[in-house]
Amino acid sequence: MKGKRVDKSRPKHRQATATKTLVTTAMLAAVFGVHPQTIYKLVREGRIPAVRLRSALRFDIDEVKKALTEGSDSESEDDGSR
Numbered sequence: 001m002k003g004k005r006v007d008k009s010r011p012k013h014r015q016a017t018a019t020k021t022l023v024t025t026a027m028l029a030a031v032f033g034v035h036p037q038t039i040y041k042l043v044r045e046g047r048i049p050a051v052r053l054r055s056a057l058r059f060d061i062d063e064v065k066k067a068l069t070e071g072s073d074s075e076s077e078d079d080g081s082r
Contacts, residue, residue: 022051022058031061047071 029036042048043057048064050057 020060020062022060025057025059028059028061028064 023031025036025039029039032039039048039059040057043050048059048067050059052058
């Protein structure tokens with residue numbers, strides 16, 4: 001291995017192009033026009049993703065919209081199976 005240079009630099013990680021904005025339960029409830037308890041229920045049921053920061057929940061609105069859209073698609077597929 002004489003004469004070969006070994007790259008000891010840090011690994012190249014993909015840089016995020018935008019930072020995600022996380023919102024509170026109250027803010028998410030206001031966006032969707034529901035009560036904050038409804039948001040907690042959806043989290044408990046696993047229907048929307050949440051990030052726990054110590055004792056508080058935070059949400060990425062885009063991820064929540066995506067989860068709810070995907071969830072409604074799968075529910076409509078289940079309607080004809082009964």
